[in-house]
Amino acid sequence: MNLVVWNIVDWRPICSSRIGNGRSGPGKCLAFVYEDYFVCGGKDFIQTWNLKEDKLFAATCNVGKLKRTFQCVAVDPDSDTAYFGTDSGDLVKVALLTGTARAPAVVSVSIKKSNKKSAINAGRFSGGINSLKLLDSSKILIGCGLGELSLVQQAPQKVVHGKNMPMTQVCESAQGNLEEKYSHKFGAAITSINFTPVLNQMLIATSGNELLNVNLLSFGVTKELSCCNGPLNSVAYPVSSHKVYSTAGNGGVRIWSYENIGQPLVKINPPHTNITATKVIIGKDGRFVVTGWSDGAVRFYTPETGNLVMEVRSACSGTGGVTSMALNRDYLIVGGSDGGVKLWSLGRTTVKLLTSVREHRGKVTYISLSPDNQFLVTAGEEGAALVWSLPGLTRINLLRGTASLISAFLHPNGVHGLIAGTDKELGYWDLTTGLEIRHLKAPVAGEVTCVELSPNGETIAVGTKQSVIRLIRYRDGANVGVGHVGCGSITAMAWSGDSNHLIVTTNYAIIVGWVIA
Template sequence: MEQQQIQEQDTYEVQRLQLEKIDGFNGKVKHGLKVHPDRQNIIYPLGSSVVIENISGNGRPSLLCGHTSKVTCIAISNKNGDFIASGQETYSGFKAIAIVWDYRSQTRLHTLELHKVKVQALVFSPNDLYLATLGGLDDGCIVIWDVQKGKAICGSPAQVESAGDTLCVEFSNVRDDVFVTGGDSTLRVWELDVENRKIRPSEVDMGQIKRKIQCICMDDPYFYCGTATGDILAINMKTKRFQYKAPEKQNFQSGVTALAHLKNSNFLVGTGCGQLFELKFPLPGPNDKKQPKPKEVRSWSDESVKSASGNGITSIALRGAGHQFFVGTENARMYKFGYECSNKSGAPMFDSCELIKSCHSSEVTDVIFPPASSDLIVTCQKEQIRIWAIKNMKELKRHIVPNMTCNAIALACNGQAIVSAWDDGIIRVFGFGGKSGNDIVLRKIISAAHSKGVSAIACTQNSPACGQGQMDFRIISGGGEGQVRIWNFRYDGRNDPSCELEETLKEHKGSVSDIKIKGDDRECVSSSADGTSIIWDLDKKSRSQIVFANTLFKCVCYNKDETQIVTSGSDRKIGYWERYDGSIIRSIEGSMTGSINAMDISPDGQYIVTGGDDKLLKVWSYKEGEVIAVGTGHSGKILRIRICPQQRYICSVGEDGGILLWKFPF
């Protein structure tokens, strides 16, 4: 697939779209958030790409694209950060690759291909001589690579047959020939013999203790293991024996998922329930008969996150000596902490905590700009609707409907109302109010709007009541059963809103994929998976024209003067159709691989922007039907594209959960 994408890109000798901003972070990747040794950039995974972004927000983000599936692990070389390594997962029976990148030139140096299905973890040796890669469940092997040559030195099964899966690997922080692996009932210290191309394991003497090791932190001559049961094990590296565990009584809730060693010898501990602790671990003295108890210095949790489910801390990344550090969570939130010592008491404290990213944690199903504004966007994903500020890509507001999926959104009355389509067959209409006056407030629930879920939505705009604290507009909805329905929504600002069904249009035989309304609000066009696109007269409430094609239509648009409609879908073709008689004007090959899922036409009518399964964003000239710009950045299928009203930006969203903002090239 990757080669196909490269060949397709090379086919077009065209301008490259400039990526302005990215909002996206796969927080489910364990230890996936990293701070580069130059202290200027953070590095993290997004789908099958690796993002390099300036900490201060200056400059444009960069993407390392080369993986064919989701990135599962990331490592940065220790000395100068000259190398970045990333591993991926793939399908059963196939090889999963790891890639070594040159940080300065942001190019691929080596492709390492020995593991099956998944690369579970990887880590550089302290002097960047070697890279250790750990295979996943279907592989179970540890391999040592020469970083400069990109060649495998040796490998071995990571655990004995009677043990569980190995989950993590960590090099000694002073020796290039010693590393540790841990997992389910397995903990080993390995020594590398480069001359004989061997790695030799020694089992750690744990006595009667059995644990599932989830993370390892080095502090020679000890190393510390976070466990799924919520305690931390201290192991003597020289004797390879269990030393002590902490805490002694009440374990950390939901297990220890991340560990980091601070300059003052304290530890940061992240847990599966989203709590962060700072612990002081005193080492036993030679004359101590009892183990000194660890002391909790400080704890933190995000009080704004009501549910701990899916909020586990997966990454702790130190910036320099630890005066600043970053925390990544499973639900794609990223925090920046300030850390200093108080001059009065000498007690360490968190000076500040800032939420710097609050990304979508699953695929983004729709995005839309408000009318006549390029400063905000509204997006939706599973159970969430969010409003974002374009300037800094900060989330402003969100609304959650638990256990449901929002398929599409539309704005009415100059952005006063958000109309949303949900997979439970309900249309939910939101307005703004609450204590702040700007909170997203549920105004109306239209139950049983469609029997197989609401799959598409659009709203009329030209009501004279809009802008006076009142709402009066039509909602056009499409369902999974193929019906198109017209609703009349009214709200006077005082009483409860009303919504009446005006008409049900039953001509599509498959799920309705997209709906667009003509500028005068008297006509709309719908596309469907049954291979038809129908133009509807909203006054007469009947079909005025229909077009047929041997495809599953995914998207449809009016051109600028609304004399034509443009369609695309699973046949990878962009079709121009005459609105008056439904005749085909032109058919263009829009993609070499995969369907086209998203389309928008620029406000000036000169350009079409498309995206789909090939992960490429393409800008076409409307008249010539030729590609004139291509954007590469998405690591999953592109699902929706919007051009802002001022034609400054293109916003695209997709399966990877990312929101990518591109500079409009013309």
């Protein structure tokens, strides 16, 4: 692995060098001691680097039998010391010995103090040390892989002949030199720790995509920001408002507000481990948030509290879970991975299966209802869209595409049907005659991942794997707008009921909203 030094004024590389000793693993952490002097660590190595006349000069620390992966580093320039956190849960103190001809040396390997009757590894930090921050020369804030945040104080170092003597022969056993003052357990691994402008407060980031503020005096925790912690599969607006929206993904379902960015109003976690929320719809009357899951169930939650109201098990056929879903006041329509479609009747507190059909030869990728709720269209992975009448779920039309279909819509004018395929082709169909009346290629670059028609039927939004959104005028297929997300493939889009707002999600859990002028 190479180390490259850059000039950030003109983004020009100054010099580079290989790190490690040839037998060690990749680098994991780096911290500057001075402007031209820094330290780095990785798998089984610690090195200091000096930048002189656009050249790098390295000094390798003798770690001896210490087989560790050094994951994070914090530097105390005043005491000429660096502290490294390891994957095995101990803290390694290194004397940098700057200004001398000697290589850096390990001073101590420390863990928390524990009772003599405790297990041999009781003092190690659970899940390894992921992040460090020095509060002063003796107090250290440590973030662990299992979510524990610890404030520890070092025991005074033994002095020999009036000098602090660095170790020359490194022993592998760790000593209980750290006294734990405070600790707090979070629900996810701590990934980074940083200071805030406010005295005695720190910002903590976790692998659960949460940013938290910790008061070091009381160890009270305040949530600053929260994001989804996995790819997002679906997003939905309520019909009557654009100020709130809901997302579904690996971390469950969230309800968000534009007025409180970064803090979900309601958080619905997966009811079981290893299942994913695949679809979400907010009912037109606002009574329920209807969610489809990878275990094939549809669950109804209250939007105010996120409490479970109803659960429909085996709501779809196939083993791939709920792949598509549509909802009106009286019916729930669910598509599965084997091409099956089930029609459910909605009561006040009950759900009843009315009929089930399977005419698609591939996964049902999209279900859309007509504005008058008299018809619906289902799009299949095999390249066909089927138009059905309600409530009997009787097939009345076939709209055939040229490739696998992403979505299909019934236009508000009651006459047209629109289908969109993975080959960027848009097909306009006359539902009265069953004939295709127009066929055009969407003016987008890259692979198309999702397509949505605005509720007023005037604009088509096309999302791509290249993280770009194109707006296409329905009437003539002209490109009328473009939006760059720039962070992951577009996974889902939703229009607000007034067709003036568009919300977009990506596989990197990014949520972006646009106002359509």
